[in-house]
Amino acid sequence: MKHADVIIVGAGPAGIAAATAATRHGRSVLLLDDNPKVGGQIWRSGIKAASQHADKREDARRDKVLNALASSSATLLFDYRVFDAPAPRTLHALRETEGGAEAVTLRYERLILATGARERFLPFPGWTLPGVFGAGGLQALVKGGYPVRGKRIAVAGSGPLLLAVAVHLSEQGAQITSITEQAPLAQLMPFVASLWSHPAKILQGIGYRSALRKTPYRTGCWPVSALANEVTGSLESVRFTDGNKTWNEPCDLLACGFHLVPNTELASLLGCTLRGDFVQVNDQQQTSVTNIYCAGEPTGIAGLDAALIQGEIAGLACAGQPTGFLLARNAAEKRFAKRLKSAFRLRPELRLLAAGDTIVCRCEDVTYEELAGRNEWTDAKLQTRCGMGPCQGRICGPATQTLFGWTPKSIRPPLFPVPVSALCSHDSQYDVLQENA
Ligand SMILES: Cc1cc2nc3c(=O)[nH]c(=O)nc-3n(C[C@H](O)[C@H](O)[C@H](O)COP(=O)(O)OP(=O)(O)OC[C@H]3O[C@@H](n4cnc5c(N)ncnc54)[C@H](O)[C@@H]3O)c2cc1C
Secondary structure: OEEEEEEEEOOOHHHHHHHHHHHHOOOOEEEEEOOOOOOOOOOOOOOOOOOOOOOHHHHHHHHHHHHHHHOOOOEEEEOOEEEEEEEOOEEEEEEEEOOEEEEEEEEEEEEEEOOOEEEOOOOOOOOOOOOEEOHHHHHHHHHOOOOOOOOEEEEEEEOOHHHHHHHHHHHOOOEEEEEEEOOOHHHHHHHHHHHHHOHHHHHHHHHHHHHOOOOOEEEOOEEEEEEEOOOOOOEEEEEEEOOOOEEEEEOOEEEEEEOEEEOOHHHHHOOOOEEOOEEOOOOOOEOOOOOEEEOOHHHOOOOHHHHHHHHHHHHHHHOOOOOHHHHHHHHHHHHHHHHHHHHOOOOHHHHHOOOOOOEEEOOOOEEHHHHHOOOOHHHHHHHHOOOOOOOOOOOHHHHHHHHHOOOOOOOOOOOOOOOHHHHHOOOOOOHHHHHHO
16 A cells, blocks of 8 residues: 555656655645656657667656656655556556466555657557557567667658657668658648647758658658568568558558557546547646646646646646646747647548458457447447457557547546456455456
8 A cells, every 4th residue: 555645656757746746835746657767659768779860858857757757755656557447546567477466456646647648559451460550569579679770761651750750760760761641741731730839850851851851741641552472471561551542661560559548447447537639638638537646648638748747737736836827838838739649630540450350359359340340339348359369459449449539438547558466465345256256
């Protein structure tokens, strides 16, 4: 059992900023994350991740934020994943160990959800081949030591993450064959033009492009299939189209993701109202549940600056401090998020890529044709087991939302697969499982 005035789920930029702000004003803070280190998606490889193309001001900002956390009084808890909220002001989290799993009960006065986002994957023939990765997923593997030196990598899908990933992979010695963005140029131009009010983002974009000046960046094009080598069965090339012509691009790896999807499952479980895909918050980052706050990507995909500002607002609000001096900057980041969403909206052709035998739910091997006859998400789950595997619909859920317009009706615990033994080691409502075991 652990208790803190403020518990923060997610130690990415939003969670770190929230923890630092709340501890600065005397609150006891517990910051937990399911990764082994602080930093979230962008800073997961730690403080010493500077690379030859990295913007030195960005490095300095990251070091400042991480050092402020290190010198704060926040308690850090890593490798723990929150999977349930069994009672008011109570969470259950789990850490997998070599011998099994350890669960912990967490009690809070105020809770800040800073659970970030994940990539959206869309099925197309060959997307499950060895050698096809999520763009951010491959980046995360490489940050963890996966070697890509000398590999030819095609980067495709949608969103600004593609450029960041391509630069990172290139710095690690990969040859980026192309970057392929599904959004047409005309859809992107208003967004690019609006960046005049965010000079740091313009500089970042220019830095990325100059690092990859020899790599083709195609807009209005998308992958239609990934093709395997007949002998090895691994990826050999990717077939792209611009809607008129198609062509094959030989490569060793494909890094492909279609922008980001917010991690809102815990917020939903806690009863927080969603607006569209995102957690609804007020100016103080407070959700519809009085003592629960939310910051960063679950409230709108807006990037690092927004995560840091919103985290700080949430931390200050939890400590009863004024936040007015941050509201104008947050409003500007929210406008940026709206433009980002519009610029990278998905083209309708992407809904038609899957063939009948293309797997949509890769945990349970459910194909497109098995799902095409179903009415909605629950029907599909009941009839095909779609969404019932280890990822609990985190990958196929957003895919079926894009393909068929389905949305999950309810979120139930456990949010992640949890060993029954770990549940039974708890003092809680799970006793019934022990009795029945
Ligand atoms: C795969 C990926 C790679 C990215 N790479 C880049 C990049 O290179 N450059 C860039 O500018 N932007 C990148 N982004 C975007 C970046 O994440 C955002 O711009 C911003 O930094 C988000 O900050 P955040 O604190 O809101 O979320 P995150 O940084 O995503 O942090 C959220 C944290 O919460 C943890 N978490 C979620 N649910 C639970 C739970 N139930 N229990 C415990 N912990 C939980 C997650 O594991 C994660 O560590 C990436 C995004 C993704 C999804």
